[in-house]
Amino acid sequence: MRNTLSLIVMITLLPLLAAGSAIPFDQMQQNSVALTRRWEVQDAEGIVDYQxxxxxMQMTTSKIARGMVAYEKNMGQRHPADLLEHRNLERAVGHDGLADDNNVLWYGTITAGTPAVQYTVDFDTGSSDLFLPGPSCGQTCSGHKVYNPSHSSTSRDLHKTYRLSYGDGSSVRGEQYADAVSITGKKATGQTLGASTQYSSGFQSPRFPADGLLGMGFQSISVYNAPPLFQTLVSQRQISTPIFAFKLAKSGSELTIGGVNNALYRDSFTYVPVTHQGYWQVNMDGVSVNGGRVLGGTSVIIDSGTTLIVGEPHAVQRLYSNIPGAQPANEFGQGFYSFPCANIPDVSLTFGGHQFHLSADTFNLGRESASSNRCIGGVVGQNIGASFWIVGDVFMRNVYTAFDLGHNRVGFANLA
Structure with a gap:
């Protein structure tokens, strides 16, 4: 029996007075929406779920590949971090195997159409497109709320299709529309979104409890080649401060739109510049284990839609070689490692000269089996065909993360 941990989370709009300014939390006008988090990397007994x-891993690898393909198509040149000489579009979008009902999701509500209809979406900083179930989706979208553009007075058919293929042979595909889309009461007009005619099995309810997905990356990796919702809100002056911020934790989690929530972090932010717009790509100074630095600097992307920290295989091997008793856990897949559960290491990532530690709860994904005293680590070595690491929720659950579009940077602060 799986243990689904649901969190009631808030999305709060901060109507800040000017770019870069902050309003005390108790003075903010709060427009909030309940979000739910599903964390099922391990079962009720603390055993890692292999599938x-x-x-x-399949979902993450495919998402990065799709972004690389979209970047080259949109920008007319390969992404500078793309290590593959030739990417075939069908291959690149064809291996995104979503795990049944075990996904890690951070989802909440938006509205679309006129009159406005409410939908739940998964918020993903590692992609850049918004799609919902469409009126022709049929059984594959059963259990999800349908977006019907013919019921909206502000919808406009863009006469473009989209298709995202998945490892099970099915796909998310449909027609692109422009329509009004709102989050926390702030409306984007003419926002590009997809009305899906088919959902992959991984997106079917209850495997994927949200109705759709909302990407929060940059336009250059958009399959639609259209501005993502947050960028549209900024360009249409719906928010005065072009920042959104995440707290992803066991309790009190929220996504803040239009600034940061001063009550959710302590001390000051450590900011690092975005080195290349597409993904939220920044430089990491290094990785330490039990107080000693074991890896030097590398480029990373900060991805709320990825569970793990995924790094270059040789570097990850070097990391685990500094953890007493660690060894490959190839039965879970290439690049996974185990270590003695009684000796969980202190692993930290350094950004902007500041060390941020991974808690034991986040680094430890769970025991190998019911009879095992060994646990699986949350940093995985994988060749994703790109010269950056993917830093997902294993890290983000330990910090308050601000994505600053106005200053082209990402900020990290210690949780309050």
Whole structure:
């Protein structure tokens, strides 16, 4: 029996007075929406779910590949971090195997259409497109709320299709529309979104409890080649401060739109510049284990839609070689490692000269089996065909993360 941890989370709009300014939390006008988090990397007994880990890796690898393909198509040149000389579009979008009902999701509500209809979406900083179930989706979208553009007085058919293929042979595909889309009461007009005619099995309810997905990356990796919702809100002056921020934790989690929530962090932010717009790509100074630096600097992307921290295989091997008793856990897949559960290491990532530690709860994904005293680590070595690491929720659950579009940077602060 799986243990689904649901969190009631808030999305709060901060109507800040000017770019870069902050309003005390108790003075903010709060427009909030309940979000739910599903964390099922391990079962009720603390045993790692093998199929879920495999699904997470497949989903992450395929998403990065799709972004690379979209970047080259949109920008007319390969992404500078793309290590593959030739990417075939069908291959690149064809291996995104979503794990059944074991996904890690951060989802909440938006509205679309006129009159406005409410939908739940998964918020993903590692992609850039918004799609919902469409009126022709049929059984594959059963259990999800349908977006019907013919019922909206502000919808406009863009006469473009989209298709995202998945490892099970099915796909998310449909027609692109422009329509009004709102989050926390702030409306984007003419926002590009997809009305899906088919959902992959991984997006079917209850495997994927949200109705759709909302990407929060940059336009250059958009399959639609259209501005993502947050960028549209900024360009249409719906928010005065072009920042959104995440707290992803066991309790009190929220996504803040239009600034940061001063009550959710302590001390000051450590900011690092975005080195290349597409993904939220920044430089990491290094990785330490039990107080000693074991890896030097590398480029990373900060991805709320990825569960794990995924790094270059040789570097990850070097990391685990500094953890007493660690060894490969190839039965879980290439690049996974285990270590003695009684000796969980202190692993930290350094950004902007500041060390941020991974808690034991986030680094430890769970025990190998019911009879095992060994646990699986949350940093995985994988060749994703790109010269950056993917830093997902294993890290983000330990910090308050601000995505600053106005200053082209990402900020990290210690949780309050």
């Amino acid at each position: 879920n880990l495999q699904g997470q």
